[in-house]
Amino acid sequence: MSVIRYYPQLATGDGFPKPSVPMLPPLSAAHWLGGKSGASSFLGEATNFTQGRYALLFALEALGVDAESAVLMPAYHCRSLVEPADLLGARVLFVPVNEDLTLRLDLAEGLVASSQFPVKAMVLPHYFGFPQPVVPIERFCQAHSISLIEDCAHAFFGRADGRLLGRIGRFSFASPRKFFPIEDGGILLDNAPVVGAAPRLHRQPLKTEIRALVHGAQSLLRRRPRRRPANPSSGPIMDGLAWPDHHDLDESTDTYDTGLKWLVPHRRRLASTWISRRILNGAALELIVVKRRQFYQRWLTGLSGMSGCRPLFPRLDHETVPYVFPLLIERNPDAVFRALKTQGVPLWRWEDMAVTDCAVSKRYRHGLLQLPCHQALEDDEIEWLTRAVKETLNAFQQGA
């Protein structure tokens, strides 16, 4: 059995103010108001685990992945994507990625050819809602008898060349918590079901169900404060300049992490809460699709012409419904990250991914920021967010 080594977290969030604009959509009355139509593979499906990682774990098990087999996964990932395979003791073959996060299939060939164990599955994320080119990947999988698992954690909606995301792989899974104002959920789709092989899930304890209901009610009643544009000459932005950028750890040290951090084995067969399923099924889908696309466009317009950064996907085609706005910071990424966090800008980056030789993933670990574009943002919030990022980057340009 191989041991997967993970990078440590770079910034734990300690010492930063809580973001005043939510990273994920909170519940409000608008959630139910408006057109209900919206194409998604994941609506009306019964198999709703508590998180996407448990749906993936089930799919891997169903495909026979175990300690005597291997799985292909992209080198750029969040740790919760890898942990299901880690739990099963499978050998994970990390496929390097290109700058646009497409997989290096040329290198995947070599990984499969030199694998000591049969490669049973490939996990393919449609990062941030943007579809991967699926045809060459399907061909690759067919040629090597590998089952494709589509990771639609970021792609609840959307199509690739007219085909609904989630219907392409042998299995697919979604993480509705990223698109809907709910606390839990992880939907599994089996695109070639076998009688009797469907997962049997247990209900959540009553205490958890009640807590989820209370949280939903609290979210409905809460009002968010209005946001004001940041002042770029103020302390927090300039303070960021004083922080040195982190460098990769020395491979010879033993500070890497191993084992499970985000996956709790005894939660693997739990169903999502009743209230999450109710909220999900009552959603005004049109609003989600339209607003996310609008706010993504606002980011593109707001940051157009900026130097020191680059939107990872500078075009939004009509088939894409984004999860977040991925922005690549090209200079001083750690300092920019901290300066933004200090101002209360909500943002994430994947810091604790598995250690690989992929140069793009190592760079993106520091520089690829995820900024919100969800449907529950207010107009003044998206205005504040784009200005805060812009003014911070400008301050760094002048200070550099």
Ligand SMILES: Cc1ncc(COP(=O)(O)O)c(C=O)c1O
């Ligand atoms: C690309 C990707 N895949 C899978 C997952 C796992 O989804 P969940 O958080 O629902 O377990 C995540 C979530 O963080 C993700 O970003």
